[in-house]
Amino acid sequence: MKANQWMGKQKVKVAEVPDPRILNSRDAIIKITSTAICGSDLHLYNGYIPTLRKGDIIGHEFMGEVVEVGKGVGNLRVGDRVVVPFPISCGACDACEREQYSLCENSNPNAGMAEKLMGYSPAGLFGYSHMLGGYPGGQAEYARVPFADVGPVKIEDDLTDEQVLFLSDIFPTGFMGAEMCDIKPGQIVAVWGAGPVGQFAIASAYLLGASKVIAIDRFPYRLRMAREKAGAETIDYSRHDVGEALREMTAGRGPDAVIDAVGMEAHHSSPAIDAYDKAKQAGKLETDRAHALRQAIMNVRNGGIVSVIGVYGGWIDKFPMGTVVNRGLTIRSGQCHVQRYTKPLLERIRKREIDPSFVISHRLRLKDAPKAFETFLNKQDECTKVVLTP
Amino acid sequence: MNRAVTISAGAAAGVATTVWAVRRRAARRAPLHVRAAITVNKPVGQVYSFWRDLELLPLFMNHLESVRTTGDRTSHWVAKAPAGRAVEWDARIVDDRPDELIAWRSVEGGDVPNDGTVRFAPAPGGRGTEVRVELRYDLPGGKAAALVAKLFGESPDQQVRDDLRRFKQVLETGEVVRSEGSPEGTRAFRQFAQRPAQPVEVGAR
Ligand SMILES: NC(=O)c1ccc[n+]([C@@H]2O[C@H](COP(=O)([O-])OP(=O)(O)OC[C@H]3O[C@@H](n4cnc5c(N)ncnc54)[C@H](O)[C@@H]3O)[C@@H](O)[C@H]2O)c1
Ligand SMILES: [Zn+2]
Ligand SMILES: [Zn+2]
Numbered sequence: 001m002k003a004n005q006w007m008g009k010q011k012v013k014v015a016e017v018p019d020p021r022i023l024n025s026r027d028a029i030i031k032i033t034s035t036a037i038c039g040s041d042l043h044l045y046n047g048y049i050p051t052l053r054k055g056d057i058i059g060h061e062f063m064g065e066v067v068e069v070g071k072g073v074g075n076l077r078v079g080d081r082v083v084v085p086f087p088i089s090c091g092a093c094d095a096c097e098r099e100q101y102s103l104c105e106n107s108n109p110n111a112g113m114a115e116k117l118m119g120y121s122p123a124g125l126f127g128y129s130h131m132l133g134g135y136p137g138g139q140a141e142y143a144r145v146p147f148a149d150v151g152p153v154k155i156e157d158d159l160t161d162e163q164v165l166f167l168s169d170i171f172p173t174g175f176m177g178a179e180m181c182d183i184k185p186g187q188i189v190a191v192w193g194a195g196p197v198g199q200f201a202i203a204s205a206y207l208l209g210a211s212k213v214i215a216i217d218r219f220p221y222r223l224r225m226a227r228e229k230a231g232a233e234t235i236d237y238s239r240h241d242v243g244e245a246l247r248e249m250t251a252g253r254g255p256d257a258v259i260d261a262v263g264m265e266a267h268h269s270s271p272a273i274d275a276y277d278k279a280k281q282a283g284k285l286e287t288d289r290a291h292a293l294r295q296a297i298m299n300v301r302n303g304g305i306v307s308v309i310g311v312y313g314g315w316i317d318k319f320p321m322g323t324v325v326n327r328g329l330t331i332r333s334g335q336c337h338v339q340r341y342t343k344p345l346l347e348r349i350r351k352r353e354i355d356p357s358f359v360i361s362h363r364l365r366l367k368d369a370p371k372a373f374e375t376f377l378n379k380q381d382e383c384t385k386v387v388l389t390p
Numbered sequence: 391m392n393r394a395v396t397i398s399a400g401a402a403a404g405v406a407t408t409v410w411a412v413r414r415r416a417a418r419r420a421p422l423h424v425r426a427a428i429t430v431n432k433p434v435g436q437v438y439s440f441w442r443d444l445e446l447l448p449l450f451m452n453h454l455e456s457v458r459t460t461g462d463r464t465s466h467w468v469a470k471a472p473a474g475r476a477v478e479w480d481a482r483i484v485d486d487r488p489d490e491l492i493a494w495r496s497v498e499g500g501d502v503p504n505d506g507t508v509r510f511a512p513a514p515g516g517r518g519t520e521v522r523v524e525l526r527y528d529l530p531g532g533k534a535a536a537l538v539a540k541l542f543g544e545s546p547d548q549q550v551r552d553d554l555r556r557f558k559q560v561l562e563t564g565e566v567v568r569s570e571g572s573p574e575g576t577r578a579f580r581q582f583a584q585r586p587a588q589p590v591e592v593g594a595r
Contacts, residue, residue, distance in 0.1 A: 023590065110569070
């Protein structure tokens with residue numbers, strides 16, 4: 001089959017690899033019909049996630065048709081149409097029982113590697129480095145899906161791939177980002193990053209009752225999408241002082257909760273600070289650039305909640321711990337526990353409360369993955385979200 | 391005798407766990423003491439019984455070829471060894487308290503005197519069973535001890551922890567979990583020699 005492989009910093013290649021086969025009895029093999037590129041793939045693409053290796057198949061947002069099931073999979077049949085959550089979760093460990101699926105205790109065969117870097121090991125993820133399992137991803141024609149009796153969600157109605165594909169990651173991720181904010185009536189939420197994850201965080205904050213959501217980014221077309229499709233008010237951080245603007249928009253209180261939907265490769269509008277962090281990151285003195293997170297922390301209201309769904313891979317510095325403690329902030333975070341959200345969010349899609357396809361800007365073929373990564377990385381051609389079809 | 395070294399030391403579950411797990415090089419052979427613990431999301435009775443059925447141990451102990459029960463408290467063990475060689479021994483359980491503890495000790499006069507204990511206790515908050523393994527090895531001179539020492543990996547604690555992880559996987563999910571990077575499942579050597587995250591061809595390693 002053909003698959004998109006990471007070949008080194010900012011280099012991917014679509015090439016022939018063996019077809020996947022069943023390795024565990026609870027596996028299924030999926031023939032992929034749609035697969036997307038995530039902002040997290042950009043962190044991998046740029047070489048910021050430790051233990052990714054040359055030749056690894058990446059991609060973790062995919063759906064398709066079941067073509068083979070292991071003997072331990074009772075709930076799926078050949079021909080079923082499924083969306084696959086990106087965390088690999090056994091459904092039986094304590095974490096899975098508590099619906100903390102991205103913390104599954106059994107799905108990472110390389111847990112020892114993760115422990116060295118992170119203390120304890122989280123779940124294995126598709127196409128997301130070896131310390132997170134060494135599982136091939138879904139930017140391919142086929143994929144092996146472990147614990148296929150737990151993760152995949154069957155799509156039985158006539159919803160299109162584009163309407164349901166993002167149940168694999170970014171819609172649940174944005175939703176969890178908003179849910180972690182504990183939104184109460186009348187509250188205001190500010191979201192850093194108007195990428196696809198940010199768009200879903202905005203939309204979800206409204207679904208969960210926020211009275212106002214403010215989106216912060218520098219790309220006019222993404223801010224426009226946040227206003228027109230997700231209903232946000234917006235701040236262009238390259239033109240306005242974010243702190244001042246938020247103070248003004250919240251009458252001096254600060255947003256009740258803030259969401260970091262940017263992650264480890266944040267850009268800074270001050271060239272000096274941007275250069276400082278980039279240099280430290282390049283020299284491996286810090287692995288992540290955390291401008292958006294720092295700004296979010298500084299600007300949430302006293303006693304507010306900081307919800308971090310942007311991905312960080314290692315360490316950051318100049319972390320404003322003083323403001324966290326003295327202003328009584330709560331920080332919440334996580335890789336999304338996707339399986340917790342797939343069914344309720346599918347229900348919302350069915351009821352037309354939301355059509356997640358609004359974020360798609362580019363529809364390309366799998367073979368165009370190298371070009372697609374470049375376009376998405378550089379936010380060219382008003383690129384927000386790329387969907388690839390094999 | 392140069393293809394199979396018979397170690398007439400008694401041993402039970404944990405010996406096997408640590409055949410790969412003694413760090414010291416043959417020359418030094420200081421006594422080794424390893425501990426590891428894990429919580430398994432199953433009732434204590436089930437966890438104890440699974441471990442007590444020694445013949446199931448090779449399911450999660452990588453280096454084991456087989457375990458054969460020879461009596462109520464005795465068993466015969468065959469471990470895998472480099473270059474196709476085998477290390478074999480007889481094991482004797484010296485303490486066995488259902489749902490609580492299994493302890494073993496090597497028989498007097500063995501080449502690799504060792505003892506070990508695995509303890510079981512209900513985890514607080516209804517989170518299943520706490521499993522704690524503790525192993526002690528003497529590695530005096532002698533051919534078998536030298537070979538055993540050689541078999542033992544670089545980081546014994548990690549090895550035992552990996553064995554326990556597989557134990558947990560088998561109990562909680564039914565089998566050892568495999569990825570394409572680590573197709574054998576959790577194994578210490580794979581942490582340094584990952585396959586690419588690409589499908590595994592039939593017969594590939
Ligand atoms: N937690 C999870 O489970 C999960 C799941 C999916 C994605 N993610 C993460 O979410 C993040 C966003 O993903 P995406 O697909 O939307 O990526 P994206 O690259 O499309 O969007 C990131 C956006 O952040 C903006 N940005 C950069 N620096 C900024 C700053 N200082 N202030 C405000 N905005 C800034 C960029 O302009 C861009 O629009 C990534 O870190 C990704 O890894 C997390
Ligand atoms: Zn993602
Ligand atoms: Zn689990």
